Amino acid sequence: MRKKVIAGNWKMNNDLQASENLIVELKNLLLNNKANCEVIICPPFTSLSEASKLIDGSEIKLGAQNMHFEDSGAFTGEVSSSMLKSAGCEFVIIGHSERRHIFGETDEMINKKIKKALSAGLKPIFCIGELLAERDNGTTNDVIKRQTLNGLDGISVDQIKNIIIAYEPVWAIGTGKTATPSQAQEVHSFVRSLISDKYGKKTAENVIIQYGGSVKPDNAKELLSQNDIDGALVGGACLKADSFMGIIILA
Ligand code: PGA
Numbered sequence: 001m002r003k004k005v006i007a008g009n010w011k012m013n014n015d016l017q018a019s020e021n022l023i024v025e026l027k028n029l030l031l032n033n034k035a036n037c038e039v040i041i042c043p044p045f046t047s048l049s050e051a052s053k054l055i056d057g058s059e060i061k062l063g064a065q066n067m068h069f070e071d072s073g074a075f076t077g078e079v080s081s082s083m084l085k086s087a088g089c090e091f092v093i094i095g096h097s098e099r100r101h102i103f104g105e106t107d108e109m110i111n112k113k114i115k116k117a118l119s120a121g122l123k124p125i126f127c128i129g130e131l132l133a134e135r136d137n138g139t140t141n142d143v144i145k146r147q148t149l150n151g152l153d154g155i156s157v158d159q160i161k162n163i164i165i166a167y168e169p170v171w172a173i174g175t176g177k178t179a180t181p182s183q184a185q186e187v188h189s190f191v192r193s194l195i196s197d198k199y200g201k202k203t204a205e206n207v208i209i210q211y212g213g214s215v216k217p218d219n220a221k222e223l224l225s226q227n228d229i230d231g232a233l234v235g236g237a238c239l240k241a242d243s244f245m246g247i248i249i250l251a
Contacts, residue, residue, distance in 0.1 A: 052088025
């Protein structure tokens with residue numbers, strides 16, 4: 001049985017004070033309702049170090065939203081894997097569709113980031129997902145296959161165990177449109193078959209595949225009850241402690 005993983009992607013929201021408030025609220029809610037799933041929060045870089053102190057002793061784990069694939073050097077504005085490690089991160093979101101589509105990240109860059117994150121001891125939350133036009137013209141599986149296999153190029157069977165995959169159809173992110181549970185399940189099962197072909201059935205059965213895209217307390221239950229949906233990567237609904245908690249208790 002795979003343990004479900006609920007991660008909150010705060011995106012570019014919450015200054016230091018707002019981050020502290022949200023974490024304290026979430027911690028309090030978790031004291032009263034024990035989670036049956038793993039809970040991860042991914043605040044902006046500026047809040048990571050403080051977040052790491054605040055979550056100490058709780059069941060909340062910490063992730064970042066991005067990183068660079070080089071170790072250090074003249075990359076103004078970028079943050080390295082070892083910086084994230086030293087700020088207390090255990091996870092890092094890589095290849096989010098906003099990074100791919102707004103900041104021009106390619107499969108090749110994402111693959112380098114995944115490798116660098118793993119070598120630094122960070123667990124990547126590796127995002128994949130098709131655009132609406134790709135779904136409409138029937139190329140969803142081709143896109144998902146390309147993103148998955150390129151992102152995992154050169155990743156060993158031991159390394160895949162430390163990677164979470166997040167399927168996020170781009171047309172469902174921040175739009176209020178969710179993939180139906182069966183649309184999501186179909187892609188999740190396809191992703192697991194890709195992992196099975198590359199790494200074997202047993203390994204594929206243990207890989208966590210999260211769904212993301214307008215997940216809320218009122219649609220999470222049905223999504224999370226699908227066979228191959230092992231959790232959620234939550235954007236908008238993780239910015240309020242009670243709605244994030246509303247998803248956590250369903251997992
Ligand atoms: P959303 O974002 O829940 O606001 O759609 C999800 C994500 O981008 O990870």
